[in-house]
Amino acid sequence: MDRQIALSAIRYNERKQGQETVLTTVIDGKQVAASVIETVKAATSALDKQSGVKTGLAVVIVGDDPASHAYVNSKGKMAKECGFKSVQHTLPAETTQEELAALVATLNSDPSIHGILVQLPLPKHLKSELIIQSILPEKDVDGLHVVNAGKLATGDLETGLVSCTPAGAMVFVRRTHGEDLSGLNAVVIGRSNLFGKPMAQLLLNANATVTIAHSRTKDLPAVCRNADILVAAVGRPEMVRSDWVKPGATVIDVGINRIPAPEKGEGKTRLVGDVAFEDAAKVAAVITPVPGGVGPMTIAMLMANTVIAAHRAAGQTPPTF
Numbered sequence: 001m002d003r004q005i006a007l008s009a010i011r012y013n014e015r016k017q018g019q020e021t022v023l024t025t026v027i028d029g030k031q032v033a034a035s036v037i038e039t040v041k042a043a044t045s046a047l048d049k050q051s052g053v054k055t056g057l058a059v060v061i062v063g064d065d066p067a068s069h070a071y072v073n074s075k076g077k078m079a080k081e082c083g084f085k086s087v088q089h090t091l092p093a094e095t096t097q098e099e100l101a102a103l104v105a106t107l108n109s110d111p112s113i114h115g116i117l118v119q120l121p122l123p124k125h126l127k128s129e130l131i132i133q134s135i136l137p138e139k140d141v142d143g144l145h146v147v148n149a150g151k152l153a154t155g156d157l158e159t160g161l162v163s164c165t166p167a168g169a170m171v172f173v174r175r176t177h178g179e180d181l182s183g184l185n186a187v188v189i190g191r192s193n194l195f196g197k198p199m200a201q202l203l204l205n206a207n208a209t210v211t212i213a214h215s216r217t218k219d220l221p222a223v224c225r226n227a228d229i230l231v232a233a234v235g236r237p238e239m240v241r242s243d244w245v246k247p248g249a250t251v252i253d254v255g256i257n258r259i260p261a262p263e264k265g266e267g268k269t270r271l272v273g274d275v276a277f278e279d280a281a282k283v284a285a286v287i288t289p290v291p292g293g294v295g296p297m298t299i300a301m302l303m304a305n306t307v308i309a310a311h312r313a314a315g316q317t318p319p320t321f
Contacts, residue, residue, distance in 0.1 A: 115141035115306035168297025190233035
């Protein structure tokens with residue numbers, strides 16, 4: 001297995017296989033995300049110099065949800081760091097469907113904007129699906145448009161844009177196993193449109209043999225034990241234990257769950273994934289932590305999608321990640 005520089009081998013667990021001591025590799029998501037951002041910066045600069053095109057990202061936020069504003073601020077900051085033209089539209093909570101739709105239409109027709117992101121969730125009176133589907137597919141850097149979902153489902157990775165979190169998880173898989181996953185069994189626990197389905201499609205497009213498992217799957221632990229690549233995205237804290245994991249497997253944990261942490265003080269919480277990290281790390285060859293695994297990749301892949309969209313709009317070959 002190729003341990004590229006973006007994977008950091010940590011002496012987290014040493015385990016014996018016969019006479020050999022085996023190390024578990026813990027993927028450093030921040031380090032991998034930083035390498036993606038470096039590629040984005042270089043591609044942004046090259047496109048500007050060669051074609052005079054400055055990559056443009058527009059972020060739209062409606063209302064005053066503090067978590068959404070924190071996300072948007074971090075996206076805007078990263079876009080500027082990448083050298084993008086970064087535009088933010090902050091609309092009041094009482095914005096109407098028509099007003100929001102009109103703004104998206106304006107951004108669709110603006111040639112200096114290559115990526116449009118409408119921060120979810122929207123206030124309850126707005127129909128978010130109508131807004132998402134009104135974004136031009138080639139500017140849909142969140143990868144949520146049905147056209148982009150359809151392109152992924154039919155194996156068209158050349159003209160579509162892939163949802164950011166599965167795209168980020170797939171970077172980990174490629175840097176661990178290479179581009180071709182022929183002969184490997186992959187299990188994705190979770191069938192959401194946001195993650196489970198696109199993740200399964202990405203693995204399938206890379207020639208893995210893919211099983212999508214979920215809450216209705218019979219004998220879920222047995223299904224998971226067959227996986228060379230196990231991806232957990234169910235939203236149930238620390239559900240996947242070591243006896244669910246095939247020895248030597250790669251485990252990608254997409255869950256973000258907040259659980260009580262009385263050891264930190266009364267009312268305190270901590271973040272955990274869908275995988276019981278310390279337990280599963282005794283068996284897995286490669287594993288992602290929570291936090292610090294898939295999480296940092298989401299914004300990095302948003303930047304990657306934006307610079308890909310800009311290259312395509314300029315008739316240039318986009319970078320690969």
